[in-house]
């Protein structure tokens with residue numbers, strides 16, 4: 001049984017304008033999948049549909065054999081703890097410390113009162129330290145997040161997602177604001193997490209070369225439709241052209 005089944009989904013924000021159209025794919029546990037495509041192809045919308053930040057217009061999303069569209073409010077909260085999100089602009093609370101931001105990843109497991117009072121167990125705190133250590137962030141644990149570089153902020157974002165104990169990490173352009181060195185550090189961490197923790201990673205990327213280097217599988221979107229779904233090695237110049245159209249020239253030179 002696949003971990004995630006996306007069955008014929010469509011999304012329109014406005015009438016007569018389909019942003020996603022009849023999108024179908026299955027994802028297995030532990031896969032590293034990149035989603036590529038030109039600006040406006042629907043990549044962010046697709047990721048947001050998977051954890052119901054955006055509701056689909058048609059089709060089905062089945063996660064661990066459960067139809068995500070039929071979840072009650074309580075079950076939706078539980079569903080979201082299974083899916084960690086990583087964002088281009090990190091979405092951290094800048095005035096809080098690194099460790100506080102990481103612990104925020106546990107809020108999905110708490111009652112409202114526990115959340116307001118920021119009650120975290122010793123085990124949760126220990127785990128936050130362990131994750132930050134793995135991500136090379138120990139010297140920054142008590143710094144405010146607005147004192148960090150972009151690459152460091154993204155590592156906090158990854159630790160916050162991992163402390164949720166997710167089955168899937170959805171990464172929406174995680175390296176779009178980073179220089180090549182910081183990008184490599186982040187992509188290496190994501191690959192390592194996927195392999196060593198068997199966590200599925202679905203990563204939206206603008207960089208075709210990065211997608212090819214790190215992914216088991218690439219999904220190419222154009223105009224809301226899947227035009228390629230296959231191994232990274234299969235991404236030929238012709239296929240890159242079909243995904244990016246007239247913008248493909250520079251990408252094929254890479």
Ligand SMILES: Nc1ncnc2c1ncn2[C@@H]1O[C@H](COP(=O)(O)OP(=O)(O)OP(=O)(O)O)[C@@H](O)[C@H]1O
Pocket residue numbers: 013014019037038039040041042043044045046
């Ligand atoms: N909340 C919204 N309301 C209306 N239209 C939206 C909304 N969000 C996205 N869109 C439209 O949906 C289309 C797909 O946007 P989306 O952000 O999913 O694409 P993308 O492939 O992630 O693009 P980019 O690479 O530039 O981030 C675009 O035409 C966009 O304008």
